[in-house]
Structures are given as structure tokens and as C-alpha cells.
Amino acid sequence: MDKAAFEPKIVAYCCWWCAYGAADLAGISKLTYPASVRIVRVPCSGRVDPLHVLSAFKAGAHGVIVAGCLKDGGCHYVDGNMKAEKRVKALKKALDSVGIGGDRLEMYFLSAGMPDKFVEYTTEFARRIERLGPVGLEMNRE
């Protein structure tokens, strides 16, 4: 595959209260971000299961974002974002060890009023995944 033409697929799990709202506000503000970022709504980043992350890779994602509320009291569900952060950290290591690479998973914290951050984080992450190219491990091969 021509590397320049590589168009990644990125799943962004966005918590309903903050990250999803920030993505909405990005659109309302007519800000653009890579179309490769595909948003999946979850009630809380703490809802995101390692299973969801791995399944996204299995279904063909080249990168996964978990986006939750700001730290220090920003979470609508007390501390779901902190639980998510812990899980993401552990999962990054696991991804390293199975050859997908922990760099393909990232957690971001933002409030619903930060569309610029949403754009910044997703753009930055998409650029990273473009550099990394397709996932080396072919998980779907029987």
C-alpha cells in the first residue's frame, strides 16, 4: 500500500457528557478534524471495556481514542474518567505485548466546552496513526 494514501480508521469512544459534547461543539463552531475519527457514544469513559478496545482493532480500527471528562472533579459520574485512565494504561501495555502497539490507544480528558481541544487531540492522534501505518498483526486471520 502507498503509505501516503493510507487512510486510517480511528474509533473515538466519547463520553456523553464531555467528549461527545466537545465533538458536537466542534461541529457547531465549524471546526474540522480528520474524517478518519469515527465517534462512538458511551455514557461515561468508565464504560469503555478492554473488550471494546480490542474489538475495535479486530473490526479494523488502526487506532482507538478514549475521551472522557476533565480530571479533578470534571467527571459526571464522580471518577469514571479516572477508572478509564487506569484501564487504558494497563491496556496500552497489553497492546504493546501483543504487537498492536500501545501507541495506537490514547486517553484524552476534556470538557464539553473545549471543542478546540477535541480538534487538537484527534488531529494529533490521527497524524500519529498515519505515521504508524496499518496494524502489523493480522488479527482476523483464521
Place this chain on the structure above:
Amino acid sequence: MSSREPRIGVFVCHCGLNIAKSVDVKALREYASKLHGVVYAIDYEFMCSETGQRLIKESIKNHGLNRVVVASCSPKLHELTFRRVLSEAGLNPFLLEMANIREQCSWAYLFEPAKATEKARHIVCASVGRSRFLEEIGDKEEPVKPSTLVVGAGVAGIHAALGLADIGFQVHIIEKNPFIGGIVAKLGNVFPTEDCGICIAPYSSEMHRKCLYKQQLINNPLIKLYTLSKLKSLSGYVGNFKARVVQAPRRIDERLCIGCSKCTAVCPVEVPNEYDLGLSKRKAVYVPFLQAAPHAYVIDGETCTKCRKCVEVCPTNAISLEQNPSTIDLEVGTVVVAVGFEEFEPLGLFGFGKNKDVITQLKLARMIDKKSGGEEIWKPSDGKPAQRIVMIQCVGSRDKGTHAYCSKICCMIALKHARTLKKADPDLDLTICYKDVRLPGRNYERYYTDCQELGVKFLWGDVTKVEGDADGPLRLDVDLATGGSTQLDADLVVLSSALTPSNDTLELSRILNLTLSPDGFFMEQHPKLAPIDTNIDGIYICGACQGPKDIPETIDQAIGAVARAAIPMIAGKIKIDLAKAIVDEDLCIGCANCAAVCPYNAIEMAPRGTARVIEAVCKGCGTCVVECPASAIQLRHFSDRQVLAAVEGILAED
């Protein structure tokens, strides 16, 4: 009927040109109509309009749809609208799925129609995929008990209790101290009306200077006051809380005590009176001040020597020295937290704690309140008149080393005291060292202009040092904001010390499961839209436990708490949608991981050892699902299957 094979209808909205300008809506409809399970697809200019809604309703009937995907704006805008449409067409509202092709698609790729159209396909594919797994979700009603527990009987708690009783609700109000009134009762006259802090008329009286605490609270048949009491635990949920309160012994029966003071007269023990911050003494059996309420004496168990002299003289046999703590169980529908604040003890700052003539504003308030008309303020060290007084503002406030926030009322307290003192003694040399003077309340500015006219000196700068000799005056070094420095001599230094959360705040936050803000005060649900609500339904906060506040603001909030708490109690019931976590008891292994991780204590372990979700408490975050090793718990409407269907859909190749 979720068990039936999905018959999905897709409704593509143009939103005028908001969507149709960049997304090819006709092509999108065409694409959607071919997706698995879709039996009908249509596009229309405005789906949210009356006509659009009618179109959806008619299509549900005509095509036998049992899932509806609306591809339009963000669900934040119209999810409730379209859920209602489904209800009106006889479908369960949770069989709706929205595809956000406006905020997250057409607007983000405004000038890239090919990109926008492709992305819209992904989004619709995800929604259609997810909709296949949607299930009907009902709701249920729970009764709400018409009673409130108010924690704290200071000005906030008292006003909240009175208001709720006015409506006709039963109120249980608990106070950790033997007497009610909180810090306000210590303040003497209070701004902006200069009336007595212990007698401020409640709004429900005819504004007569009735003693609020005695007449209104104690004699109200709907209000039950528990002094010397602390909340030990709280379980349950809005409408149905169970509170356990532990009451320390008063050792004097309130109903029998006639307040004759014979016990105090014979008591041989003398200790500093906390009410006066040690300026006066009290006995081991005492009332701290004459107007104290309830007007029943209390025996301080720590200092009482059990000499029994009081028992012998009591004419009504009200005293029982051997009384033990008691436990009181209460069932209430709502809870109001009004535990107020503490004055920060500025130990080590500006000589406080080392030099007796460095005091705080609260102690000065007690001195002003105690002195008779012509008397001068005295130096605590030797009782001689203090002719030079310096006040230092922002002690422990607006300071990174202690508390970053502004304590909001210290400027007014300093000016109130300065004005009172200068009026009584125009020759008094009084200086206020300040960073800024902040007086935003109505009728507050008058205190500033009065003080300026009375000759109070205002010095803009930072006090860097306070030093005292054995006999000489205190000497202050001040860095002036205008440049340079100066020195001041003072007989008395008064620190305008910060307001901090009351000592019990942290413990109480754990008992109630309430969030605290980074500065340690109770956190409101939203600073503007829900300033009295908390993260727990049915628990409300008011007064300075939520942040520094003056009395007018505190009472505003207390009245607000009355209104908020009354809403579910007047309705008498709450409606709970069941889009919550649910346990499959056959799979549950009883490890209680879910209960441990739940931020709301919404999961209890049933007698047979399996987990059970209390739907009224669960807020549907789903973090428990992730922790379950047996896949026994699922979040309805965001089950693993539903989330994964969306992921697979959004990644599907065209």
C-alpha cells in the same frame, strides 16, 4: 417488540441545507435502504418539524417499524423529541437511535461533500447496526417520603427547616453542638442590617425581632431538633433514605429543665467558654449565653467531676449523670446539608498563636459583643485598652500557601467592626491593611464610605512581618503596593481569617457520598444551573458548606434548598427510567467487584449472595460492567452487544 426480527426505518433529515449542503442526502437514503434489517428509508427537509414527526409516526404504522433511526442533528438536541414521537406511535422510546450527521459530520466537513457523505454513511451504518440490538426499556415509580433530614442548625439549616415545615413536611434537624445557631450566633450584630445575629427574623415571621431559634424552630410541631447529634450513616435513595444519627448525652432532660440555673451556681468546675472563644468562663453544667436554644442546660461530660452537687439542687430532677449516647433511626425522603464553615485558625501567621494580642475577627466580634457601650476594646494580654488597632485582610485567603479562594465576607466583617469601633471611639487609631477591598453586595459600599468618613485608615499592601516585644507594641512591616515599605505600631492586630469547610465536611462527604470541590467545600451539581443540587439525587446543599457566603446569600440558598427538596416530596413519587445496570443472577458469582467500583453505592449484595442494582440510585455510567469478571452485569441501552454493534457498523467497509 424487541424479540421480533428488527424492522428498521431510517429517516434522513436535510435540516434545510445544514446537512443537505455537504451530505448527499438522497445517496445516503439510498445507502441506508440497503443496510441489513432496514425495511424503509426516507429523507425529508426537517424531521423535527410537525410534518417530519408525523411522517415518522405514519411510517412506523404503515411499515410495521420496530426500530427507528433518525439521521439528523446531535441527540443532545432532539433525542427526547424523537423518543416522544416513538411513544406517541406506540413504540417504546428506547427503540430510537439517532445518527449524528450534522454536528459530527456535515458541519465539520462543510466544504468537502464527498468526505461528509462518506462519513455520514459510516455514522448511519453504526446507528442501524446498533438499532438491531436495542431493547424496550420501561420505567417505574417509587414513592417519596414527605420528610427531610437537615444536617446542621446554623442560619442555613434553620431557614431550610422552617421553610420545609411551612409547606407541611416533617423535618428532622440535627446539630452537633448542644445549642443551635452556628457561627452566626457568635457574630454580634450582622451586616447589612446590623441586627443581632441570634435574632435575625426568619422570612416566615412578620419580621419582628423574635428570637428565631427559640420561638420558631423549637416550638414548631413539624420540626424535631436533635442537638449533640451526628449523622453516622445514610443508605437508600431519593424518596427513601434511611439515616442513622448518634446523639451524645445531654445529661439534662430538656423537657424537665426549667432553666433556673441552680445547677450552674453550685458547679465547682470552671473552664473557658467556647462560645466566647475563651474570653469568659463557663461551668461544666452550663448554657453558653443567655439566649441559647434550646434553653436547657447541658453537662459537659469531659470536664464534669460527677460531684453530684447539681443533681442535689435540681428542683425538677432533670439531671441524670449516667446517661449514655443513643442511636436514632430516621426515614426521610430528602436530605439538606447545611453544615457551614469554620474560621481558619491562622497558626504561625502574623504572630497568631504566639502573641496574645494577635486575634481573629471572630474573637473581635465576641469582644465587641461583650463590651458595654463606652468601654474600649482591650488587649487580651493585659486587659489594657487597645488604642492602635491594625486589621490584616486576606489571611489564609487568596494565598497559594493556604487557600487560593477569596473568602468573600472578610472585607465586610472588617469594615463592620471598624465602623462600629470608630463610631464608639472616634480617637481610636484604626488601620486596615488590604490587597483589594471587595464589597459587591447591595448596601455594602456604604460601610466603605462610612469608614472613610470616620477616619479609618486604609493601607494598600502586604504585611510581611508582625513582631512583638515583651511590653511594647506590636510592630508590623508593610510592603506598600504603591512601592516602598512602611512600619506600623499596634496594640492589637486583628486577622481577617479565611472561611474553611467545617471540620466534619470530609467525613460527611463520605457518609453521604457527595463530591467535594478541590477547595474542600461541598460541590454543587452545576455552578449556574443546579447550584443547590448535588451528585446524589435527593441531597441538597445550602449555605457556607458550599463555599464562603454571607447571611443574605446563605438564606437565599436555604430557601432554594426548600424549593428543590419540596419538588419530589410534593409530587410524592419519582419516575425512574430503567436504562440502568442490570444483573443476571444466574451468572453472578457474588464477588462484589461491581459494588466496590460503583460511585453511587447503587449496588447491594442480595441475601443469596448475588449483586442487585438499586435502580433509583444507579445513574447508568456502566463502570460496573467493565469490572464484572463473569459478564453478569450489563448496562441497559449501552450493553456490550449494543456498543460493539456500533463499533462494527462505524468501521464497516461500504
